[in-house]
Amino acid sequence: MIGPQPVAVASAPLARRNPVAKLAAALLFSVVLIATLDPVAPAIAIAVELAVLPLFGVRYRVLARRAWPLLVSAVGIVVTLVLFAAERSGRVLVEAGPVAVTSGVLLTALGLVLRMIAVALPGVIVFATTDATDLADALIQNARAPARFAIGALAAFRLVPLLGQEWQAISMARRARGVDAGRNPVAKLRLFVSTAFALLVGAIRRGTRLAVAMDARGFDAGVPRTTARRQRFTAADALLVAGAVALGGAALTASILLGTFRPLIG
Amino acid sequence: MNHTDTNRWRTIDIVVASVIAVAFGVIFWAWGLLWNGPADAIPLPGRAVLYGVWLVPAVLGGLIVRKPGAAFYTLTIAALVSVALGSSWGWTLVIQGPLEAAAGELAFALFGYRNFRAPVALLSGTLAGIAAALYDVFVWYPDTAWGSFRLPYILITAASSLVVAGVGGLALTRALVGTGVLDRFPAGRERTAI
Amino acid sequence: MGAVTLRGFGWRHAGRKRWAVRGVDLRVEAGERVLLLGPSGAGKSTLLAALAGLLPEDSGEQEGTVEIDGLDPRKARERVGIVFQDPETQLVMARCGDDVAFGLENRGVPADEIWPRVDEALRRVGFPYDRDRPTAALSGGEQQRLALAGALALRPGLLLLDEPTANLDPPGAALVRTAVAGALDADTTLVLVEHRVAEALPLVDRVVVLEPGGGVRADGSPDEVFGAHGDALAAEGVWVPGRTVPARRGTATPGEVLLTADRLGLPPRLAPTDLQVRAGEALAVLGPNGAGKSTLALLLGGLVKPGTGTVAASAALAGRDARTPPHRWRAPALATRIGSVFQDPEHQFVTGTVFDELALGPRRTGRPEAEVRSTVDDLLARLRLTALAGANPYTLSGGEARRLSVATALATAPRLLICDEPTFGQDRRTWLELVDLFADLRDAGHGVVAVTHDAEFVAALADRQLALSRGPSSGATP
Ligand SMILES: Nc1ncnc2c1ncn2[C@@H]1O[C@H](COP(=O)(O)OP(=O)(O)OP(=O)(O)O)[C@@H](O)[C@H]1O
Ligand SMILES: Nc1ncnc2c1ncn2[C@@H]1O[C@H](COP(=O)(O)OP(=O)(O)OP(=O)(O)O)[C@@H](O)[C@H]1O
Numbered sequence: 046m047i048g049p050q051p052v053a054v055a056s057a058p059l060a061r062r063n064p065v066a067k068l069a070a071a072l073l074f075s076v077v078l079i080a081t082l083d084p085v086a087p088a089i090a091i092a093v094e095l096a097v098l099p100l101f102g103v104r105y106r107v108l109a110r111r112a113w114p115l116l117v118s119a120v121g122i123v124v125t126l127v128l129f130a131a132e133r134s135g136r137v138l139v140e141a142g143p144v145a146v147t148s149g150v151l152l153t154a155l156g157l158v159l160r161m162i163a164v165a166l167p168g169v170i171v172f173a174t175t176d177a178t179d180l181a182d183a184l185i186q187n188a189r190a191p192a193r194f195a196i197g198a199l200a201a202f203r204l205v206p207l208l209g210q211e212w213q214a215i216s217m218a219r220r221a222r223g224v225d226a227g228r229n230p231v232a233k234l235r236l237f238v239s240t241a242f243a244l245l246v247g248a249i250r251r252g253t254r255l256a257v258a259m260d261a262r263g264f265d266a267g268v269p270r271t272t273a274r275r276q277r278f279t280a281a282d283a284l285l286v287a288g289a290v291a292l293g294g295a296a297l298t299a300s301i302l303l304g305t306f307r308p309l310i311g
Numbered sequence: 312m313n314h315t316d317t318n319r320w321r322t323i324d325i326v327v328a329s330v331i332a333v334a335f336g337v338i339f340w341a342w343g344l345l346w347n348g349p350a351d352a353i354p355l356p357g358r359a360v361l362y363g364v365w366l367v368p369a370v371l372g373g374l375i376v377r378k379p380g381a382a383f384y385t386l387t388i389a390a391l392v393s394v395a396l397g398s399s400w401g402w403t404l405v406i407q408g409p410l411e412a413a414a415g416e417l418a419f420a421l422f423g424y425r426n427f428r429a430p431v432a433l434l435s436g437t438l439a440g441i442a443a444a445l446y447d448v449f450v451w452y453p454d455t456a457w458g459s460f461r462l463p464y465i466l467i468t469a470a471s472s473l474v475v476a477g478v479g480g481l482a483l484t485r486a487l488v489g490t491g492v493l494d495r496f497p498a499g500r501e502r503t504a505i
Numbered sequence: 506m507g508a509v510t511l512r513g514f515g516w517r518h519a520g521r522k523r524w525a526v527r528g529v530d531l532r533v534e535a536g537e538r539v540l541l542l543g544p545s546g547a548g549k550s551t552l553l554a555a556l557a558g559l560l561p562e563d564s565g566e567q568e569g570t571v572e573i574d575g576l577d578p579r580k581a582r583e584r585v586g587i588v589f590q591d592p593e594t595q596l597v598m599a600r601c602g603d604d605v606a607f608g609l610e611n612r613g614v615p616a617d618e619i620w621p622r623v624d625e626a627l628r629r630v631g632f633p634y635d636r637d638r639p640t641a642a643l644s645g646g647e648q649q650r651l652a653l654a655g656a657l658a659l660r661p662g663l664l665l666l667d668e669p670t671a672n673l674d675p676p677g678a679a680l681v682r683t684a685v686a687g688a689l690d691a692d693t694t695l696v697l698v699e700h701r702v703a704e705a706l707p708l709v710d711r712v713v714v715l716e717p718g719g720g721v722r723a724d725g726s727p728d729e730v731f732g733a734h735g736d737a738l739a740a741e742g743v744w745v746p747g748r749t750v751p752a753r754r755g756t757a758t759p760g761e762v763l764l765t766a767d768r769l770g771l772p773p774r775l776a777p778t779d780l781q782v783r784a785g786e787a788l789a790v791l792g793p794n795g796a797g798k799s800t801l802a803l804l805l806g807g808l809v810k811p812g813t814g815t816v817a818a819s820a821a822l823a824g825r826d827a828r829t830p831p832h833r834w835r836a837p838a839l840a841t842r843i844g845s846v847f848q849d850p851e852h853q854f855v856t857g858t859v860f861d862e863l864a865l866g867p868r869r870t871g872r873p874e875a876e877v878r879s880t881v882d883d884l885l886a887r888l889r890l891t892a893l894a895g896a897n898p899y900t901l902s903g904g905e906a907r908r909l910s911v912a913t914a915l916a917t918a919p920r921l922l923i924c925d926e927p928t929f930g931q932d933r934r935t936w937l938e939l940v941d942l943f944a945d946l947r948d949a950g951h952g953v954v955a956v957t958h959d960a961e962f963v964a965a966l967a968d969r970q971l972a973l974s975r976g977p978s979s980g981a982t983p
């Protein structure tokens with residue numbers, strides 16, 4: 046199931062790291078990868094990511110379930126490049142009218158696909174191993190995020206799993222009152238749109254009431270907030286960030302040494 | 312603690328902007344499946360016709376909350392939520408989201424957060440769309456030709472953002488006002504008594 | 506700490522012409538325990554919100570003053586704890602312990618004092634789970650107890666409770682009352698809103714009755730108030746203790762079978778259950794919180810597909826459609842045959858005004874507009890909602906919303922009516938009105954199924970009872 050609950054073994058050595066550290070590590074690691082267009086650096090990065098996966102307590106099966114939309118995106122990238130590439134260097138493999146599929150084009154496409162996967166996986170890993178409450182706490186305590194906004198977003202995030210139930214409730218209410226679409230596809234679409242709108246309205250209404258409930262318990266009282274759940278940024282967390290930078294840099298260096306490096310801009 | 316005309320966000324501003332963002336984060340997640348699934352039938356750059364949906368929260372947040380940072384906050388959180396749920400662009404939305412959100416925010420800032428009429432909403436949607444398309448072109452579609460791909464892609468995205476995010480966001484805000492849920496926001500203030 | 510002073514207090518919600526409360530002069534001393542009464546819509550919930558400092562300036566207009574210990578309530582929030590009519594909207598965090606800690610964090614309580622206070626509050630309300638339990642996995646009664654713990658952990662000088670037991674089964678309600686009684690310190694002021702006076706009396710030493718038009722109708726010790734004004738208050742809708750309600754048992758023998766459930770269930774929400782509903786009879790479905798009563802109501806109402814077993818309609822109910830199960834019927838046909846009233850009234854609303862809400866069903870089933878108008882006007886008058894015809898359903902008071910949701914199901918005159926907790930949160934007058942409405946329907950040959958925790962309602966109306974239990978299903982008792 047895709048949802049806000051973490052799906053990893055919480056006690057795994059890296060899953061236990063501070064959420065801000067995980068976030069920073071993943072971000073730094075991927076920024077390095079965005080900077081290059083070659084296939085070598087991302088290929089190394091993917092290998093690294095798959096290797097550290099057990100340390101985060103994520104099983105490969107879980108990752109596959111969460112990451113499958115990536116493969117669909119990959120197809121889209123290849124098709125786009127085949128149709129619209131500016132330079133068609135290399136050997137011509139297939140020729141269909143104006144479109145020439147060359148080895149150069151395919152190499153660039155391969156680089157982009159690998160890069161996309163390499164960049165997306167850290168995000169999947171971070172969110173699969175991080176509880177939303179812990180993330181908000183760590184953002185406040187270790188990254189100096191404004192507490193009111195972090196907690197407000199957290200309270201809203203709790204509504205994600207409730208949206209599905211709400212959709213069911215709205216549909217039942219309509220049916221009970223004689224509203225349905227029958228087999229007419231236009232009516233079906235209209236009912237879908239109006240149900241979605243009702244869902245949004247209901248969510249906002251919930252939000253306004255939640256805000257009142259939060260104020261009732263002194264959320265905006267102006268007193269400096271304390272935090273019940275301590276999040277610490279330890280040496281191990283710093284090490285995780287440093288490790289991510291080092292590994293990202295290593296992938297890039299390998300690509301430069303092999304002569305495949307191509308900067309994004311230039 | 313209940314100022315409405317100052318720039319300080321009330322609790323209700325924060326929570327409602329967050330709730331809208333979360334709802335759109337879920338929509339983004341689903342829209343991403345559509346974009347890379349059935350919508351593949353329309354090849355790029357034509358598929359950019361659908362692009363405006365990604366930018367609606369910026370316009371909606373700006374129009375409803377009417378505080379500095381509202382457009383930026385709402386779209387950024389929406390992007391982050393879709394990442395958390397497992398979006399296919401994954402992680403780079405963490406960069407792209409704030410970028411396009413800042414562009415959407417710019418429109419409201421240009422008018423000093425005093426004007427929340429249609430032209431500003433349309434501008435906000437369009438700017439956000441252009442920023443998003445530029446990012447795409449450089450990061451996701453490098454090596455493509457300007458003439459046959461990049462320019463059309465950016466223009467179609469801008470048009471889609473103008474219509475879907477700008478006009479759509481405006482219409483959605485009006486529809487929400489009609490339901491009474493925005494009674495505590497400036498947008499919902501002008502209604503008759505029963 | 507926790508003294509309340511109201512001087513000529515009034516509040517008008519934005520978008521309303523009528524004042525929700527007006528001209529209230531009241532002083533409550535620290536440590537007093539007050540039961541706040543008044544007919545549905547008299548402004549009880551509004552008054553509690555005012556005491557908690559939760560009526561923002563931008564949501565209405567105020568008259569007179571409110572003070573908590575001499576302070577504006579918006580500045581005195583740290584002295585006040587409130588539990589709302591609907592506890593679900595009150596939970597903020599994903600884990601129970603965090604939710605109780607939330608208020609303490611906001612008040613800047615030092616981190617090492619927080620968890621002992623959380624544990625103490627959870628213990629005082631008899632919360633059965635540990636701190637890591639997800640809040641999404643709680644039943645209504647458990648949510649209520651958690652919300653109470655969240656309020657108590659703040660050690661409020663003034664505790665405000667709005668119908669804290671409305672949706673609970675009788676043992677659950679008793680538990681919450683015990684928890685409140687045990688949790689109050691000698692100097693904690695309590696203001697409790699509760700329609701069922703008899704149950705609330707052990708908790709209070711003073712009764713204040715609000716007058717719907719404005720002002721305070723009666724004020725004093727329970728004996729004084731009910732001794733001096735008992736009859737008048739009962740006529741106005743207050744549940745004065747010791748007054749019985751007339752029974753409306755069925756007169757004729759029940760007619761043909763309308764609906765038959767055979768081993769009907771939906772694991773894990775409802776174990777297989779057998780039952781039959783006949784024309785001209787009222788069947789009460791009872792059972793503890795979480796037994797699956799609401800699930801059963803949805804299954805019978807053709808809104809959810811059965812997980813096990815079958816629901817079959819007779820020809821008397823469905824004509825030619827009798828061969829297909831209700832959940833496969835087209836919606837307009839369903840609405841004219843089986844009407845459903847949901848447990849949470851707000852889950853039932855689909856339009857923007859009270860009038861449209863009532864007109865929707867009849868319009869969808871193709872009645873002429875003139876007939877729709879007269880049906881709607883009739884229902885509005887009967888349930889005293891006429892003045893609210895243009896109001897947004899989501900701004901109604903708890904009792905008003907409940908009445909509207911019952912009325913929407915009645916609007917299409919279905920042959921079979923299935924109601925989930927139709928009488929909770931009702932004042933005595935509306936309660937009697939509802940019993941009459943259901944009894945009239947039943948006597949006119951309709952079938953009525955009512956899911957309820959309300960023993961008086963069962964005694965007054967039900968011809969037959971079905972008790973569900975948690976675990977393997979039990980059959981109907983004659
Ligand atoms: N948010 C709101 N906007 C507009 N009107 C409201 C709002 N909340 C309540 N009202 C109206 O104010 C009046 C008083 O409502 P309130 O909820 O205080 O009643 P109550 O005494 O608690 O009734 P009940 O016993 O039914 O819960 C009602 O007529 C209601 O329709
Ligand atoms: N949508 C749902 N998904 C999963 N479980 C549910 C759902 N709705 C209810 N349940 C669970 O099914 C069981 C029966 O729920 P139901 O609402 O039918 O009980 P009930 O008898 O009506 O209780 P109450 O008296 O509290 O209203 C409960 O344990 C509940 O937690």
Ligand SMILES: [Mg+2]
Nearest residue numbers: 549550902903
């Ligand atoms: Mg009330």
Ligand SMILES: [Mg+2]
Nearest residue numbers: 798799848925
């Ligand atoms: Mg129920």
